[in-house]
Amino acid sequence: MIDKVYCADLRPDMEGKRVKLAGWVYRKREVGKRVFIVLRDSSGIVQIVFAKDRSEEAYKAAKKLGIESSVIIEGTVKADPRAPTGVEVQADVIEIIQNVDFFPITKDASEEFLLDVRHLHLHSPKVASIMKVKATLMQAAREWLLQDGWYEVFPPILVTGAVEGGATLFKLKYFDKTAYLSQSAQLYLEAAIFGLEKVWSLTPSFRAEKSRTRRHLTEFWHLELEAAWMDLWDIMKVEEELVSYMVQRTLELRRSDIETFRKDLTTLKNAVPPFPRISYDEAIDILQSKGVQIEWGEDMGADEERILTQEFEAPFFVYGYPKHIKAFYMKEDPEDPRKVLAADMLAPEGYGEIIGGSQREDDYDKLVERIREEGMKPEDYEWYLDLRKYGSVPHSGFGLGLERLVAWVLKLDHVRWATLFPRTPSRLYP
Numbered sequence: 298m299i300d301k302v303y304c305a306d307l308r309p310d311m312e313g314k315r316v317k318l319a320g321w322v323y324r325k326r327e328v329g330k331r332v333f334i335v336l337r338d339s340s341g342i343v344q345i346v347f348a349k350d351r352s353e354e355a356y357k358a359a360k361k362l363g364i365e366s367s368v369i370i371e372g373t374v375k376a377d378p379r380a381p382t383g384v385e386v387q388a389d390v391i392e393i394i395q396n397v398d399f400f401p402i403t404k405d406a407s408e409e410f411l412l413d414v415r416h417l418h419l420h421s422p423k424v425a426s427i428m429k430v431k432a433t434l435m436q437a438a439r440e441w442l443l444q445d446g447w448y449e450v451f452p453p454i455l456v457t458g459a460v461e462g463g464a465t466l467f468k469l470k471y472f473d474k475t476a477y478l479s480q481s482a483q484l485y486l487e488a489a490i491f492g493l494e495k496v497w498s499l500t501p502s503f504r505a506e507k508s509r510t511r512r513h514l515t516e517f518w519h520l521e522l523e524a525a526w527m528d529l530w531d532i533m534k535v536e537e538e539l540v541s542y543m544v545q546r547t548l549e550l551r552r553s554d555i556e557t558f559r560k561d562l563t564t565l566k567n568a569v570p571p572f573p574r575i576s577y578d579e580a581i582d583i584l585q586s587k588g589v590q591i592e593w594g595e596d597m598g599a600d601e602e603r604i605l606t607q608e609f610e611a612p613f614f615v616y617g618y619p620k621h622i623k624a625f626y627m628k629e630d631p632e633d634p635r636k637v638l639a640a641d642m643l644a645p646e647g648y649g650e651i652i653g654g655s656q657r658e659d660d661y662d663k664l665v666e667r668i669r670e671e672g673m674k675p676e677d678y679e680w681y682l683d684l685r686k687y688g689s690v691p692h693s694g695f696g697l698g699l700e701r702l703v704a705w706v707l708k709l710d711h712v713r714w715a716t717l718f719p720r721t722p723s724r725l726y727p
């Protein structure tokens with residue numbers, strides 16, 4: 298490994314220090330007998346100056362450089378308030394690792410082109426910032442989960458049945474059998490609670506969603522928790538504590554990256570417990586009062602959720618959905634058989650659902666009845682039904698879409714920008 302320093306480590310008080318840097322040419326301009334390079338590495342940027350009268354060899358080499366050429370540079374640090382980061386390096390040695398004559402991504406590149414060359418778009422400091430924020434959100438989640446006593450488990454991705462409806466299953470041939478790509482690890486987490494009680498997993502989930510919206514991917518990263526002995530109200534408290542810690546910790550560690558995307562941090566700072574809670578009934582009343590054509594019993598889509606989020610300046614819960622618009626595994630509300638003990642967490646500023654969660658049906662006969670009601674076959678869920686035969690317990694859980702959380706935190710206009718290589722109905726390459 299090269300004995301180098303990072304761009305972001307250079308400070309004006311290091312004036313006179315000799316340093317070695319490695320990175321890529323982000324910007325380049327020539328003024329008189331000097332070449333100015335903005336060097337980029339994973340930490341950020343710094344200005345490098347090649348003066349002819351300091352090293353003619355390095356100056357001539359720098360003149361040849363193209364954008365995104367890979368280089369190793371040595372020079373002396375100089376404080377300069379005119380430089381982008383208040384400091385520059387006066388270079389006298391350059392090793393060109395690979396010169397790039399023409400980098401395909403230019404300033405006027407379209408979004409579709411950027412997605413076509415996503416493998417090159419990952420050079421971008423803005424894309425790097427998104428990935429740093431995503432990584433830090435998960436770092437924070439792991440910190441919170443560890444201190445709160447949750448066990449990470451590693452569920453299968455090759456499965457035999459639907460969790461969230463058969464219409465969005467990706468089917469594949471599994472030797473002489475049929476398998477599907479997991480829509481959610483939930484059912485396997487429910488099995489894991491009988492030994493570990495509080496479990497979590499981060500897995501890719503797959504949905505053959507044909508909906509081309511700004512919040513749907515066909516492959517997304519799914520942070521899911523499941524806990525024995527918890528009811529809906531308990532798991533909602535877990536959700537708000539976890540999301541709050543993730544957001545506040547990421548604000549603490551990645552504020553400059555976040556401010557690259559949004560100046561107003563109000564809603565992020567407001568993400569502290571208790572999050573507001575409204576019932577589905579109240580949500581329908583609010584929407585109808587705002588002129589939305591929606592009747593009790595109908596599902597709220599992205600448009601309805603966007604309007605609803607205008608009422609809040611923080612993430613909030615909607616709980617108590619009608620049974621027929623929710624999944625088979627959700628426990629019927631003992632106080633109102635039309636409803637289930639389910640709650641979604643919606644992000645403000647138009648982003649809508651980031652978490653889907655519920656208390657699970659823990660009664661064997663009722664679960665068989667729900668499976669049949671949904672047109673599914675109990676025999677396809679024999680192992681899952683067993684969980685209600687041998688020491689069944691009240692339990693609840695939820696799934697957080699990581700890309701949707703990132704999209705809200707950074708106010709991205711589509712979840713596809715929140716993942717390294719987005720997968721949508723029209724995009725499988727690169």
Ligand SMILES: NC(=O)C[C@H]([NH3+])C(=O)NS(=O)(=O)OC[C@H]1O[C@@H](n2cnc3c(N)ncnc32)[C@H](O)[C@@H]1O
Nearest residue numbers: 481483504513514517521651652653694695696698
């Ligand atoms: N363990 C659980 O209880 C999770 C449960 N079985 C589940 O999958 N619920 S969910 O379908 O609402 O999806 C959960 C979240 O997963 C995200 N999600 C769900 N579908 C998508 C798509 N297609 N693209 C991106 N993100 C998606 C979104 O934030 C949802 O709120």
Ligand SMILES: [Mg+2]
Nearest residue numbers: 641650652653
């Ligand atoms: Mg949902």
